[in-house]
Amino acid sequence: MKNRYLFLGVFATLLFSSCVTIHPDRVIVPNATVPPAMTAAKTPLPAAVPQVPPAPVRSDAKHVVAPGETLGMLGDMYDVPAAAIAAANHLKKKAVLRPGVTLLIPQASPFRSVITLFHNKKWKYIIIHHSATARGDSLAFNGAHLQRGFKGGVGYDFVIDNGTLGKEDGEIEATPRWLKQQDGRHCKASQMNHKAIGICLVGNLNQEKVTERQMASLVYLVNTLRHYYKIPVKKIMGHGQVPGADTDCPGKKFPWDRFFKGLGE
Numbered sequence: 001m002k003n004r005y006l007f008l009g010v011f012a013t014l015l016f017s018s019c020v021t022i023h024p025d026r027v028i029v030p031n032a033t034v035p036p037a038m039t040a041a042k043t044p045l046p047a048a049v050p051q052v053p054p055a056p057v058r059s060d061a062k063h064v065v066a067p068g069e070t071l072g073m074l075g076d077m078y079d080v081p082a083a084a085i086a087a088a089n090h091l092k093k094k095a096v097l098r099p100g101v102t103l104l105i106p107q108a109s110p111f112r113s114v115i116t117l118f119h120n121k122k123w124k125y126i127i128i129h130h131s132a133t134a135r136g137d138s139l140a141f142n143g144a145h146l147q148r149g150f151k152g153g154v155g156y157d158f159v160i161d162n163g164t165l166g167k168e169d170g171e172i173e174a175t176p177r178w179l180k181q182q183d184g185r186h187c188k189a190s191q192m193n194h195k196a197i198g199i200c201l202v203g204n205l206n207q208e209k210v211t212e213r214q215m216a217s218l219v220y221l222v223n224t225l226r227h228y229y230k231i232p233v234k235k236i237m238g239h240g241q242v243p244g245a246d247t248d249c250p251g252k253k254f255p256w257d258r259f260f261k262g263l264g265e
């Protein structure tokens with residue numbers, strides 16, 4: 001089993017909108033995306049053996065740049081200085097990364113998702129979607145949404161991957177829309193694009209189940225966002241539950257009971 005950590009980071013990103021301020025806090029949260037009970041040995045270790053967690057194994061990794069990602073974000077994802085990633089790829093320290101390009105990450109730790117949070121009073125709802133496709137990631141949806149004429153590309157704020165297109169199962173991707181704190185392009189009904197954070201689970205949840213890791217990442221992400229933006233649970237809903245929306249998104253198989261139970265409500 002891959003050793004994964006979720007990473008909650010806040011970047012000092014300069015934004016032009018006057019209602020957005022910069023929050024300098026940065027919190028690292030150890031991941032517990034899948035309950036360890038499934039793999040943990042039943043026999044306890046003898047008391048004499050010190051139970052020190054092993055240091056993460058480092059090795060060179062390859063990373064396909066997603067839309068909106070920066071060297072700083074990649075540095076946090078792999079626990080490698082941004083300057084080292086720049087040097088390994090013959091890039092300038094402040095280079096703007098081109099989506100779809102593969103970079104070498106030297107001496108990378110196991111991958112961790114990055115969640116960036118911004119002070120912003122506009123976020124009042126959280127809307128959950130599925131992609132209604134078997135495969136996908138932020139890069140793929142960005143291309144598809146640009147083709148459909150969506151200015152700004154991928155219409156969601158976050159994408160939670162299902163292990164397809166080379167992404168890790170349960171990986172959380174923040175889109176450029178989120179990183180620039182722009183309006184969404186995921187739910188026109190009830191004017192949600194202006195006030196709701198849109199999260200897309202990759203998969204067709206009319207036909208298949210959400211993966212365990214996706215579910216754990218979704219619960220973690222929603223809990224992080226709702227606490228940060230003080231969004232009450234009644235304002236967390238599926239696309240199809242938004243008044244005026246005519247869709248079965250996020251799919252008939254989305255486990256609502258498990259989801260709300262997971263939120264701790």
Ligand SMILES: [Zn+2]
Nearest residue numbers: 129130239249
């Ligand atoms: Zn939807």
